[in-house]
Amino acid sequence: MHIRPYTLFSTLHPVILLGYALGAPILTMCMGNPWCLLVSFGCALVMEWFYLGEQFVWQGIRGTWLLFLLIMILNFMTNHRGMIILFQTRTRRYTLESLCYGAANGLLLCAVIFWFRCFSAVLSNQKFLYLFGRRFQTAALLLSMILKLFPETQYKITQIRMAQDDSAFQEKEALKVRLKKGMRQISCLLEWSMEDSIETADSMKARGYGAGRRGQYERYHFTSYDLGALAVMLCLSGTVIMGMVLGKITFSYYPTFTWNKEMLVWNVLICFCEAGFLLMPCWMEVIGAGGRRR
Amino acid sequence: MGICTKSIAFQIAALLLPPIFLAVMAVTAYPYAAAASIAVILLALLPFFIGFEQKKPRPRDLVPIAVMSVIASLGRALFAAVPNFKPTTAIVMITGMQFGPLAGFLTGALSALASNMFLGQGPWTPWQMYAWGLIGFLSGIAGQRKWFRRSGVLYFAGFLAGILFDWFLNLQYLIGYIRPVSWQAIVLTYTAGLGFDLVHGSSTVLFLMLLEKPWGKKLHRLKMKYGILSAQEEKGEESCI
Numbered sequence: 001m002h003i004r005p006y007t008l009f010s011t012l013h014p015v016i017l018l019g020y021a022l023g024a025p026i027l028t029m030c031m032g033n034p035w036c037l038l039v040s041f042g043c044a045l046v047m048e049w050f051y052l053g054e055q056f057v058w059q060g061i062r063g064t065w066l067l068f069l070l071i072m073i074l075n076f077m078t079n080h081r082g083m084i085i086l087f088q089t090r091t092r093r094y095t096l097e098s099l100c101y102g103a104a105n106g107l108l109l110c111a112v113i114f115w116f117r118c119f120s121a122v123l124s125n126q127k128f129l130y131l132f133g134r135r136f137q138t139a140a141l142l143l144s145m146i147l148k149l150f151p152e153t154q155y156k157i158t159q160i161r162m163a164q165d166d167s168a169f170q171e172k173e174a175l176k177v178r179l180k181k182g183m184r185q186i187s188c189l190l191e192w193s194m195e196d197s198i199e200t201a202d203s204m205k206a207r208g209y210g211a212g213r214r215g216q217y218e219r220y221h222f223t224s225y226d227l228g229a230l231a232v233m234l235c236l237s238g239t240v241i242m243g244m245v246l247g248k249i250t251f252s253y254y255p256t257f258t259w260n261k262e263m264l265v266w267n268v269l270i271c272f273c274e275a276g277f278l279l280m281p282c283w284m285e286v287i288g289a290g291g292r293r294r
Numbered sequence: 295m296g297i298c299t300k301s302i303a304f305q306i307a308a309l310l311l312p313p314i315f316l317a318v319m320a321v322t323a324y325p326y327a328a329a330a331s332i333a334v335i336l337l338a339l340l341p342f343f344i345g346f347e348q349k350k351p352r353p354r355d356l357v358p359i360a361v362m363s364v365i366a367s368l369g370r371a372l373f374a375a376v377p378n379f380k381p382t383t384a385i386v387m388i389t390g391m392q393f394g395p396l397a398g399f400l401t402g403a404l405s406a407l408a409s410n411m412f413l414g415q416g417p418w419t420p421w422q423m424y425a426w427g428l429i430g431f432l433s434g435i436a437g438q439r440k441w442f443r444r445s446g447v448l449y450f451a452g453f454l455a456g457i458l459f460d461w462f463l464n465l466q467y468l469i470g471y472i473r474p475v476s477w478q479a480i481v482l483t484y485t486a487g488l489g490f491d492l493v494h495g496s497s498t499v500l501f502l503m504l505l506e507k508p509w510g511k512k513l514h515r516l517k518m519k520y521g522i523l524s525a526q527e528e529k530g531e532e533s534c535i
Contacts, residue, residue: 025417029326029328029417030326070467071467071471071472074482074483075472075479077482078476079474079479101473102472105471106471108328109417109467109470109471112328112416113416113417116414116415116417117416120415125411136343137347138350138351139347139400139404142356142359142360142363142400145356145357145360146404147408149360149361149364150364150368150408150412153365154368157368179504183508186365186505189365190361190365191512193361194361194512194513194516197357197358197361201353201356201357201522202353202354204353205353209353210350210352210353
């Protein structure tokens, strides 16, 4: 699914990958400034293109534009604060500020969705289980069991269909008959999977599940590369967070658009740092530094 | 039994926490609600997973949960072409009724997580985990108390569960991305999604009608025959799952 399963960034320690994969959407969600939001949305598109390919970008845009419009229109229709009035009815007014505010919130949601779409590309399921497998052993085991059962169950479904479906060359059957058949097949699936699961459980017990400490499938070590990457990430995201906390990039929509015009330098700097943090996997690959070569 | 009732009380408290926080965020128009609501919901999920770890479940208690989650999320992917027509809610409810509250919760939460690994993760993942987990947990309690002995009650509960699931997920957009939350915004959002909500509710009823009797019987037989997820553990201790 991923067009770039091995990048320099992916050789880093899973903790760093988790920090990036969670940090990007969280940072975006806390953004109030429209320029920073645009930067984040652009970076999300670039990262999606980088990891998943052009097709996925278009697919994502097709999936989210309606949501964007919905959020924008909902804010516009139900919120009448603001100074610049676009049009007015007898009971209420519709303002440019609320339209822009809605657009910004819609963009925020779309950016967050795009970041989450990259999540599994940045942090593979195996690494996710490595991170949480130690504290939540049983839940991690359950999750990896589920991931393993998916293809197995799909195989079982085709087997059951082949065994039970006698209607391959027949005319279209009535809905009731088809429904009945479907239910019989899904009941077979339940019985078969459950009987198998009992076997799995007994075999797990026989091999001593729960008797000792559980090992990991893959091992990761925290190296100097990871330390360097962590330092860079903390510097970049720290600047952005500092700017947000100190109110350098505050932008308010109501009563009318206001932002601190003397802080233009800060705004540019923070947008630059934000892009640096969000595009880290991409620029690491371009300059070819910061990770172990495979 | 003492520990069981205490932990169940604790879990119910954890389940009640997010609605209160969400209401406060909606009323005060908290600017970082999109991130904060996800954090609150993840925190509410935590006690269940920790409680499950501490029980040190046997393999025979684990595997059926995995199987039910897989079937529930495959069912969701199977019907993904029809918007909001999904058997997941019904399957989670049946699991909860047969295997108890905690197993129901885990089945619901893990089905949401696992099915989103295929259908796409998003900011909605924790919300779905919480909502389906809650459905499984509550039907587990109802199953233990035998509230669903009449099928009419069960179908009504299923319809309600389907609709409330969607209404709860609507809150994600309302609280996170629409400010201030006025009653017009609420009415507009909920009327826009009403058709989808009804589809979810009635598909849950349909699947409950078709699956509840045969699956209940099968899961009950498994419970009896193999002693999975039953009250009596091998060592003679009581299991709370």
